[in-house]
Amino acid sequence: MRPIHYLRCFAGIANREWLRFLNQRGRFFSALVRPLVWLAIFATGFHFVLGVSIIPPYETYIPYAVYIAPGLIAMILMFNGMLSSLSMVYDREMGSMRILMVSPLPRWFLLSAKLLAGVIVSVLHRAPLVWLHRRIARFDLVGPDAGSARVVVVLGDTPAGKLCQRHEFCDLSDVLRLLCSISALARQGGEPPPL
Amino acid sequence: MSIVPALAIDGLGHRFGPRQVLKNVTFSVAPGDFTVLLGLNGAGKTTLFSLATRLYAQAEGTIRIFGMDIRERMLECLRQMGIVFQHPTLDPDLSLDQNLFYHCALHGLSHREAGRRIAAEVERVGLTEQRRDKVRQLSGGQRRRVEIARALLHQPRLLLLDEPTVGLDIASRQFMLDHARRLCREEGLAALWATHLIDEVGEGAKVVVLHKGEVRADGAAAELLGLTRAPSMRVAFETLVEEREAA
Secondary structure (H helix, E strand, C coil), rough: CCCHHHHHHHHHHHHHHHHHHHHCCHHHHCCCCCCCCHHHHHHHCCCCCCCCCCCCCCCCEEEEHHHHHHHHHHHCCCCCHHHHHHHHHHHHHCCCHHHHHHCCCCCHHHHHHHHHHHHHHHHHHHHHHHHHHHHHHHCCCCCCCCCCCCCCCCCCCCHHHHHHHCCCHHHHHHHHHHHHHHHHHHHHHHCCCCC | CCCCEEEEEEEEEECCCCCEEEEEEEECCCCCEEEEECCCCCCCCCHHHHCCCCCCCCCEEEECCCCCCCCCCCHHHHCCCCEEEECCCCCCCEHHHHHHHHHHHHCCCCCCHHHHHHHHHHCCCCCHHCCEEEHHCCCHHHHHHHHHHHCCCCCCCCEEEECCCCCCCCCHHHHHHHHHHHHHHHCCCCEEEEECCCCCCCCCEEEEEEECCCCEEEEEEEHHHHHCCCCCCCHHHHHHHHHHHHH
16 A cells, blocks of 8 residues: 555545535534624624733734634534544444445554544634634734634634734633633623723 | 465454354355355354454454465455445445445545446446435445445455345345356455355355354355255254254
Protein backbone atom coordinates (compact mmCIF):
# COMPACT_ATOMS: atom_id res chain seq x y z
CA MET A 1 0.00 0.00 0.00
CA ARG A 2 1.54 3.24 -1.15
CA PRO A 3 0.68 6.78 0.03
CA ILE A 4 -1.70 7.22 -2.90
CA HIS A 5 -3.79 4.33 -1.56
CA TYR A 6 -3.94 5.98 1.84
CA LEU A 7 -5.00 9.20 0.20
CA ARG A 8 -7.74 7.53 -1.82
CA CYS A 9 -8.97 5.75 1.27
CA PHE A 10 -9.11 8.99 3.18
CA ALA A 11 -10.93 10.69 0.30
CA GLY A 12 -13.46 7.86 0.28
CA ILE A 13 -14.11 8.11 4.00
CA ALA A 14 -14.39 11.92 3.90
CA ASN A 15 -16.70 11.74 0.91
CA ARG A 16 -18.96 9.31 2.72
CA GLU A 17 -19.13 11.54 5.81
CA TRP A 18 -20.03 14.45 3.56
CA LEU A 19 -22.74 12.48 1.74
CA ARG A 20 -24.20 11.38 5.03
CA PHE A 21 -24.19 14.96 6.22
CA LEU A 22 -25.97 16.11 3.05
CA ASN A 23 -28.53 13.35 3.50
CA GLN A 24 -29.35 14.58 6.97
CA ARG A 25 -30.76 18.03 6.26
CA GLY A 26 -32.30 18.10 9.70
CA ARG A 27 -28.89 17.78 11.25
CA PHE A 28 -27.65 20.75 9.25
CA PHE A 29 -30.45 23.05 10.33
CA SER A 30 -30.74 21.88 13.91
CA ALA A 31 -27.05 22.54 14.38
CA LEU A 32 -27.49 26.06 13.00
CA VAL A 33 -30.63 26.89 14.95
CA ARG A 34 -29.14 26.90 18.42
CA PRO A 35 -26.33 29.39 17.77
CA LEU A 36 -28.65 31.56 15.71
CA VAL A 37 -31.24 31.68 18.49
CA TRP A 38 -28.43 32.68 20.81
CA LEU A 39 -27.34 35.33 18.38
CA ALA A 40 -30.80 36.68 17.65
CA ILE A 41 -32.29 36.65 21.13
CA PHE A 42 -29.52 36.71 23.69
CA ALA A 43 -27.18 38.94 21.77
CA THR A 44 -29.94 41.47 21.17
CA GLY A 45 -31.09 41.27 24.77
CA PHE A 46 -27.63 41.55 26.25
CA HIS A 47 -26.54 44.17 23.78
CA PHE A 48 -26.56 47.00 26.30
CA VAL A 49 -25.67 44.87 29.26
CA LEU A 50 -22.83 42.63 28.28
CA GLY A 51 -20.01 43.65 26.08
CA VAL A 52 -16.38 44.37 26.60
CA SER A 53 -15.56 47.96 27.35
CA ILE A 54 -12.41 49.72 26.27
CA ILE A 55 -9.98 48.31 28.76
CA PRO A 56 -6.64 46.72 27.84
CA PRO A 57 -6.09 44.56 25.87
CA TYR A 58 -9.19 45.69 23.99
CA GLU A 59 -8.69 48.70 21.81
CA THR A 60 -12.30 49.31 21.00
CA TYR A 61 -15.70 48.52 22.49
CA ILE A 62 -16.62 44.93 21.66
CA PRO A 63 -20.37 44.40 21.31
CA TYR A 64 -21.76 41.22 22.78
CA ALA A 65 -22.77 39.86 19.36
CA VAL A 66 -19.13 39.95 18.29
CA TYR A 67 -17.88 38.85 21.66
CA ILE A 68 -19.81 35.56 21.53
CA ALA A 69 -18.68 34.71 17.98
CA PRO A 70 -15.99 32.21 19.05
CA GLY A 71 -18.38 30.67 21.54
CA LEU A 72 -21.02 30.10 18.90
CA ILE A 73 -18.46 28.67 16.51
CA ALA A 74 -17.26 26.35 19.25
CA MET A 75 -20.88 25.41 19.90
CA ILE A 76 -21.48 24.37 16.31
CA LEU A 77 -18.22 22.46 16.21
CA MET A 78 -19.04 20.66 19.42
CA PHE A 79 -22.51 19.79 18.16
CA ASN A 80 -20.98 18.41 14.97
CA GLY A 81 -18.36 16.52 16.93
CA MET A 82 -21.06 14.82 18.94
CA LEU A 83 -23.05 13.98 15.82
CA SER A 84 -20.08 12.48 14.05
CA SER A 85 -19.42 10.33 17.10
CA LEU A 86 -23.04 9.28 16.99
CA SER A 87 -22.63 8.40 13.35
CA MET A 88 -19.84 6.01 14.37
CA VAL A 89 -22.20 4.35 16.82
CA TYR A 90 -24.79 4.13 14.04
CA ASP A 91 -22.16 2.61 11.75
CA ARG A 92 -21.39 -0.01 14.31
CA GLU A 93 -25.03 -0.86 14.85
CA MET A 94 -25.78 -0.99 11.13
CA GLY A 95 -22.74 -3.15 10.46
CA SER A 96 -21.02 -0.80 8.03
CA MET A 97 -18.19 -0.41 10.52
CA ARG A 98 -17.07 -3.94 9.59
CA ILE A 99 -16.42 -2.91 6.03
CA LEU A 100 -14.10 -0.27 7.40
CA MET A 101 -12.41 -2.72 9.74
CA VAL A 102 -11.62 -5.27 7.03
CA SER A 103 -10.06 -2.67 4.77
CA PRO A 104 -6.40 -3.55 4.15
CA LEU A 105 -5.08 -0.38 5.80
CA PRO A 106 -3.88 -0.04 9.37
CA ARG A 107 -6.54 0.62 11.95
CA TRP A 108 -4.84 3.73 13.33
CA PHE A 109 -5.13 5.23 9.88
CA LEU A 110 -8.79 4.29 9.51
CA LEU A 111 -9.66 5.82 12.86
CA SER A 112 -7.70 9.01 12.17
CA ALA A 113 -9.28 9.30 8.74
CA LYS A 114 -12.73 8.92 10.21
CA LEU A 115 -12.06 11.58 12.84
CA LEU A 116 -10.45 13.98 10.40
CA ALA A 117 -13.36 13.53 8.00
CA GLY A 118 -15.70 14.56 10.83
CA VAL A 119 -13.55 17.62 11.48
CA ILE A 120 -13.66 18.66 7.84
CA VAL A 121 -17.43 18.33 7.72
CA SER A 122 -17.71 20.40 10.91
CA VAL A 123 -15.47 23.14 9.59
CA LEU A 124 -17.43 23.29 6.36
CA HIS A 125 -20.63 23.40 8.36
CA ARG A 126 -19.29 26.30 10.37
CA ALA A 127 -18.92 28.48 7.29
CA PRO A 128 -22.62 29.36 6.85
CA LEU A 129 -22.85 30.30 10.53
CA VAL A 130 -19.85 32.57 10.28
CA TRP A 131 -21.28 34.10 7.14
CA LEU A 132 -24.65 34.75 8.78
CA HIS A 133 -22.98 36.01 11.90
CA ARG A 134 -20.96 38.50 9.92
CA ARG A 135 -24.09 39.77 8.24
CA ILE A 136 -25.94 40.14 11.54
CA ALA A 137 -23.22 41.42 13.82
CA ARG A 138 -21.30 43.30 11.15
CA PHE A 139 -17.74 42.47 11.95
CA ASP A 140 -14.82 41.51 9.78
CA LEU A 141 -12.78 38.41 10.06
CA VAL A 142 -9.08 38.73 10.53
CA GLY A 143 -6.79 36.45 8.62
CA PRO A 144 -7.84 33.85 6.07
CA ASP A 145 -11.55 33.40 5.59
CA ALA A 146 -13.40 31.21 8.01
CA GLY A 147 -14.56 28.86 5.29
CA SER A 148 -11.04 27.63 4.67
CA ALA A 149 -10.17 24.28 6.11
CA ARG A 150 -7.97 25.53 8.90
CA VAL A 151 -8.79 23.37 11.83
CA VAL A 152 -6.96 24.70 14.86
CA VAL A 153 -8.08 28.28 14.51
CA VAL A 154 -11.51 27.80 15.98
CA LEU A 155 -11.07 30.96 17.97
CA GLY A 156 -8.31 32.61 16.05
CA ASP A 157 -10.13 34.05 13.09
CA THR A 158 -12.47 36.46 14.84
CA PRO A 159 -11.50 39.75 16.49
CA ALA A 160 -12.55 38.41 19.85
CA GLY A 161 -10.53 35.29 19.26
CA LYS A 162 -7.50 37.36 18.38
CA LEU A 163 -7.87 39.31 21.57
CA CYS A 164 -8.38 36.17 23.57
CA GLN A 165 -5.16 34.81 22.19
CA ARG A 166 -3.23 37.89 23.13
CA HIS A 167 -4.30 37.85 26.70
CA GLU A 168 -3.56 34.44 28.19
CA PHE A 169 -6.23 34.14 30.85
CA CYS A 170 -8.80 36.20 29.06
CA ASP A 171 -11.13 33.29 28.34
CA LEU A 172 -11.07 32.11 31.92
CA SER A 173 -11.61 35.56 33.37
CA ASP A 174 -14.37 36.18 30.87
CA VAL A 175 -16.21 33.08 31.90
CA LEU A 176 -15.97 34.17 35.52
CA ARG A 177 -17.11 37.64 34.55
CA LEU A 178 -20.10 36.28 32.70
CA LEU A 179 -21.04 34.08 35.65
CA CYS A 180 -20.69 37.04 38.03
CA SER A 181 -22.81 39.18 35.75
CA ILE A 182 -25.52 36.55 35.56
CA SER A 183 -25.58 36.02 39.32
CA ALA A 184 -25.59 39.76 39.86
CA LEU A 185 -28.45 40.05 37.39
CA ALA A 186 -30.36 37.42 39.30
CA ARG A 187 -29.68 39.10 42.67
CA GLN A 188 -30.75 42.51 41.52
CA GLY A 189 -33.98 41.23 40.13
CA GLY A 190 -33.41 42.04 36.52
CA GLU A 191 -31.53 45.31 36.86
CA PRO A 192 -28.39 45.55 34.76
CA PRO A 193 -25.28 44.70 36.74
CA PRO A 194 -22.38 47.11 36.90
CA LEU A 195 -19.75 46.22 34.35
CA MET B 1 0.33 -30.83 -1.08
CA SER B 2 2.18 -28.53 -3.41
CA ILE B 3 -0.57 -25.95 -3.85
CA VAL B 4 -0.64 -23.36 -1.11
CA PRO B 5 -4.12 -23.45 0.41
CA ALA B 6 -6.14 -20.26 0.14
CA LEU B 7 -7.23 -20.64 3.71
CA ALA B 8 -5.58 -22.95 6.21
CA ILE B 9 -6.90 -23.08 9.74
CA ASP B 10 -4.94 -25.07 12.23
CA GLY B 11 -5.84 -25.81 15.83
CA LEU B 12 -8.03 -22.74 16.09
CA GLY B 13 -9.71 -22.14 19.42
CA HIS B 14 -11.67 -19.26 20.85
CA ARG B 15 -13.53 -18.59 24.04
CA PHE B 16 -15.94 -15.96 25.24
CA GLY B 17 -15.15 -15.86 28.92
CA PRO B 18 -15.57 -19.37 30.29
CA ARG B 19 -17.48 -20.59 27.21
CA GLN B 20 -15.34 -22.32 24.62
CA VAL B 21 -16.95 -21.61 21.24
CA LEU B 22 -14.26 -23.09 19.00
CA LYS B 23 -12.13 -26.07 19.87
CA ASN B 24 -9.14 -27.19 17.86
CA VAL B 25 -10.67 -26.36 14.48
CA THR B 26 -8.51 -27.54 11.61
CA PHE B 27 -9.33 -27.54 7.91
CA SER B 28 -8.20 -25.91 4.70
CA VAL B 29 -9.67 -24.51 1.52
CA ALA B 30 -7.72 -24.89 -1.72
CA PRO B 31 -7.89 -22.38 -4.60
CA GLY B 32 -10.86 -23.14 -6.84
CA ASP B 33 -12.64 -25.06 -4.08
CA PHE B 34 -16.19 -24.35 -3.10
CA THR B 35 -16.27 -25.35 0.53
CA VAL B 36 -19.43 -25.37 2.59
CA LEU B 37 -19.07 -24.81 6.30
CA LEU B 38 -22.12 -26.58 7.62
CA GLY B 39 -23.34 -26.05 11.14
CA LEU B 40 -26.42 -25.27 13.16
CA ASN B 41 -27.01 -21.88 14.73
CA GLY B 42 -24.46 -21.31 17.45
CA ALA B 43 -21.99 -23.83 16.05
CA GLY B 44 -19.30 -21.17 15.89
CA LYS B 45 -19.43 -20.28 12.21
CA THR B 46 -19.63 -16.54 12.67
CA THR B 47 -16.95 -16.60 15.35
CA LEU B 48 -14.71 -18.41 12.90
CA PHE B 49 -15.38 -15.73 10.28
CA SER B 50 -14.70 -12.97 12.74
CA LEU B 51 -11.38 -14.56 13.60
CA ALA B 52 -10.46 -15.06 9.95
CA THR B 53 -11.24 -11.42 9.16
CA ARG B 54 -9.41 -10.23 12.25
CA LEU B 55 -12.48 -8.64 13.81
CA TYR B 56 -11.65 -10.71 16.89
CA ALA B 57 -8.13 -11.07 18.15
CA GLN B 58 -7.17 -14.67 17.88
CA ALA B 59 -5.87 -16.62 20.83
CA GLU B 60 -5.18 -20.27 19.99
CA GLY B 61 -4.06 -21.81 16.73
CA THR B 62 -3.14 -20.26 13.42
CA ILE B 63 -4.98 -18.95 10.39
CA ARG B 64 -3.03 -18.73 7.16
CA ILE B 65 -4.23 -17.00 4.00
CA PHE B 66 -2.18 -18.18 1.01
CA GLY B 67 0.53 -19.20 3.44
CA MET B 68 0.63 -15.87 5.27
CA ASP B 69 -0.08 -15.86 8.98
CA ILE B 70 -2.94 -13.45 9.56
CA ARG B 71 -1.45 -12.21 12.80
CA GLU B 72 1.83 -11.24 11.19
CA ARG B 73 0.63 -9.98 7.83
CA MET B 74 -2.91 -8.91 8.50
CA LEU B 75 -3.15 -6.20 5.85
CA GLU B 76 -1.88 -8.39 3.03
CA CYS B 77 -4.25 -11.14 4.13
CA LEU B 78 -7.21 -8.78 4.17
CA ARG B 79 -6.39 -7.70 0.64
CA GLN B 80 -6.84 -11.25 -0.59
CA MET B 81 -10.23 -11.65 1.03
CA GLY B 82 -13.68 -10.75 -0.20
CA ILE B 83 -16.20 -10.95 2.58
CA VAL B 84 -19.98 -11.16 2.75
CA PHE B 85 -21.03 -10.86 6.36
CA GLN B 86 -24.03 -12.51 7.88
CA HIS B 87 -25.61 -9.20 8.81
CA PRO B 88 -26.08 -6.53 6.17
CA THR B 89 -23.24 -4.02 6.05
CA LEU B 90 -24.44 -1.64 3.35
CA ASP B 91 -25.23 1.92 4.30
CA PRO B 92 -28.98 2.19 3.63
CA ASP B 93 -28.90 5.98 3.22
CA LEU B 94 -26.42 5.91 0.37
CA SER B 95 -27.06 4.74 -3.17
CA LEU B 96 -25.83 1.43 -4.49
CA ASP B 97 -23.06 3.19 -6.43
CA GLN B 98 -21.96 5.28 -3.48
CA ASN B 99 -21.68 2.18 -1.31
CA LEU B 100 -19.53 0.44 -3.88
CA PHE B 101 -17.31 3.46 -4.50
CA TYR B 102 -16.79 3.71 -0.76
CA HIS B 103 -15.61 0.12 -0.66
CA CYS B 104 -13.25 0.69 -3.59
CA ALA B 105 -11.79 3.74 -1.86
CA LEU B 106 -11.17 1.69 1.27
CA HIS B 107 -9.12 -0.64 -0.88
CA GLY B 108 -7.22 2.24 -2.43
CA LEU B 109 -8.61 1.92 -5.96
CA SER B 110 -8.65 5.00 -8.18
CA HIS B 111 -12.00 6.48 -9.10
CA ARG B 112 -11.72 5.50 -12.74
CA GLU B 113 -10.68 1.93 -12.03
CA ALA B 114 -13.43 1.66 -9.41
CA GLY B 115 -16.02 2.89 -11.90
CA ARG B 116 -14.96 0.27 -14.43
CA ARG B 117 -15.04 -2.59 -11.95
CA ILE B 118 -18.33 -1.50 -10.41
CA ALA B 119 -20.00 -1.39 -13.82
CA ALA B 120 -18.77 -4.91 -14.56
CA GLU B 121 -19.69 -6.44 -11.20
CA VAL B 122 -23.07 -4.77 -10.99
CA GLU B 123 -23.92 -6.01 -14.43
CA ARG B 124 -22.93 -9.52 -13.45
CA VAL B 125 -25.44 -9.52 -10.62
CA GLY B 126 -28.07 -7.86 -12.85
CA LEU B 127 -28.56 -4.60 -10.96
CA THR B 128 -27.38 -2.05 -13.52
CA GLU B 129 -30.71 -0.26 -13.50
CA GLN B 130 -30.71 0.15 -9.72
CA ARG B 131 -27.29 1.77 -9.50
CA ARG B 132 -28.63 5.16 -8.45
CA ASP B 133 -31.22 3.81 -6.05
CA LYS B 134 -30.78 4.13 -2.33
CA VAL B 135 -29.95 0.80 -0.71
CA ARG B 136 -32.99 1.30 1.52
CA GLN B 137 -35.20 0.94 -1.57
CA LEU B 138 -33.67 -2.37 -2.65
CA SER B 139 -35.17 -5.72 -1.72
CA GLY B 140 -33.38 -8.17 0.55
CA GLY B 141 -32.27 -10.29 -2.37
CA GLN B 142 -30.93 -7.31 -4.27
CA ARG B 143 -28.99 -6.13 -1.23
CA ARG B 144 -27.35 -9.51 -0.91
CA ARG B 145 -26.40 -9.40 -4.57
CA VAL B 146 -24.87 -5.97 -4.03
CA GLU B 147 -22.85 -7.37 -1.16
CA ILE B 148 -21.45 -10.22 -3.20
CA ALA B 149 -20.64 -7.78 -6.03
CA ARG B 150 -18.92 -5.55 -3.51
CA ALA B 151 -16.88 -8.40 -2.08
CA LEU B 152 -15.43 -9.00 -5.55
CA LEU B 153 -14.52 -5.42 -6.43
CA HIS B 154 -10.95 -5.57 -5.16
CA GLN B 155 -10.45 -8.89 -6.98
CA PRO B 156 -9.83 -11.13 -3.99
CA ARG B 157 -8.63 -14.70 -4.32
CA LEU B 158 -10.55 -15.96 -1.32
CA LEU B 159 -14.25 -15.38 -0.81
CA LEU B 160 -15.77 -15.74 2.65
CA LEU B 161 -19.55 -15.85 2.81
CA ASP B 162 -21.29 -16.06 6.16
CA GLU B 163 -24.84 -17.33 5.69
CA PRO B 164 -25.31 -15.24 2.55
CA THR B 165 -28.72 -16.69 1.73
CA VAL B 166 -30.50 -16.08 5.01
CA GLY B 167 -33.93 -14.58 4.43
CA LEU B 168 -33.82 -14.94 0.65
CA ASP B 169 -36.41 -16.57 -1.55
CA ILE B 170 -35.63 -19.67 -3.59
CA ALA B 171 -34.70 -17.82 -6.77
CA SER B 172 -32.34 -15.40 -5.00
CA ARG B 173 -30.74 -18.24 -3.06
CA GLN B 174 -30.15 -20.16 -6.22
CA PHE B 175 -28.67 -17.08 -7.86
CA MET B 176 -26.22 -16.53 -5.00
CA LEU B 177 -25.18 -20.19 -4.99
CA ASP B 178 -24.75 -20.36 -8.75
CA HIS B 179 -22.82 -17.11 -8.78
CA ALA B 180 -20.40 -18.26 -6.08
CA ARG B 181 -19.92 -21.67 -7.72
CA ARG B 182 -19.31 -20.07 -11.09
CA LEU B 183 -16.66 -17.83 -9.55
CA CYS B 184 -14.86 -20.84 -8.12
CA ARG B 185 -15.08 -22.82 -11.31
CA GLU B 186 -14.26 -20.13 -13.83
CA GLU B 187 -11.99 -17.77 -11.94
CA GLY B 188 -10.30 -20.15 -9.56
CA LEU B 189 -11.50 -18.36 -6.45
CA ALA B 190 -11.58 -20.23 -3.20
CA ALA B 191 -14.88 -19.84 -1.38
CA LEU B 192 -15.90 -20.70 2.13
CA TRP B 193 -19.67 -20.68 2.34
CA ALA B 194 -21.12 -20.94 5.83
CA THR B 195 -24.69 -22.11 6.12
CA HIS B 196 -27.10 -24.14 8.17
CA LEU B 197 -29.15 -25.06 5.09
CA ILE B 198 -28.11 -28.55 4.15
CA ASP B 199 -29.56 -28.42 0.66
CA GLU B 200 -26.99 -25.78 -0.26
CA VAL B 201 -24.36 -28.49 -0.33
CA GLY B 202 -24.36 -29.28 -4.00
CA GLU B 203 -22.62 -31.83 -6.16
CA GLY B 204 -18.86 -31.80 -5.89
CA ALA B 205 -18.67 -29.37 -2.98
CA LYS B 206 -16.35 -29.88 -0.09
CA VAL B 207 -18.05 -29.95 3.27
CA VAL B 208 -16.79 -29.07 6.71
CA VAL B 209 -19.27 -29.94 9.43
CA LEU B 210 -18.92 -27.75 12.46
CA HIS B 211 -20.84 -28.59 15.60
CA LYS B 212 -20.51 -26.96 19.01
CA GLY B 213 -17.19 -25.48 18.00
CA GLU B 214 -15.66 -28.72 16.76
CA VAL B 215 -15.07 -30.03 13.27
CA ARG B 216 -17.10 -33.24 12.99
CA ALA B 217 -16.26 -34.08 9.41
CA ASP B 218 -14.22 -32.66 6.57
CA GLY B 219 -14.29 -33.94 2.99
CA ALA B 220 -16.14 -34.04 -0.31
CA ALA B 221 -19.90 -34.37 -0.09
CA ALA B 222 -19.78 -37.84 -1.64
CA GLU B 223 -17.16 -38.97 0.88
CA LEU B 224 -19.33 -37.93 3.79
CA LEU B 225 -22.26 -39.84 2.37
CA GLY B 226 -20.05 -42.90 2.05
CA LEU B 227 -18.61 -42.49 5.50
CA THR B 228 -21.96 -42.28 7.24
CA ARG B 229 -23.70 -44.66 4.83
CA ALA B 230 -26.49 -42.15 4.58
CA PRO B 231 -28.86 -41.82 1.64
CA SER B 232 -28.91 -38.03 1.76
CA MET B 233 -26.83 -35.16 3.07
CA ARG B 234 -29.47 -34.36 5.64
CA VAL B 235 -29.26 -37.82 7.21
CA ALA B 236 -25.46 -37.71 7.00
CA PHE B 237 -25.39 -34.38 8.81
CA GLU B 238 -27.75 -35.56 11.51
CA THR B 239 -25.67 -38.68 12.02
CA LEU B 240 -22.47 -36.68 12.31
CA VAL B 241 -23.97 -34.23 14.74
CA GLU B 242 -25.63 -36.83 16.94
CA GLU B 243 -22.85 -39.36 16.91
CA ARG B 244 -20.76 -37.92 19.65
CA GLU B 245 -23.63 -36.51 21.57
CA ALA B 246 -24.73 -40.05 22.33
CA ALA B 247 -21.19 -41.11 23.15
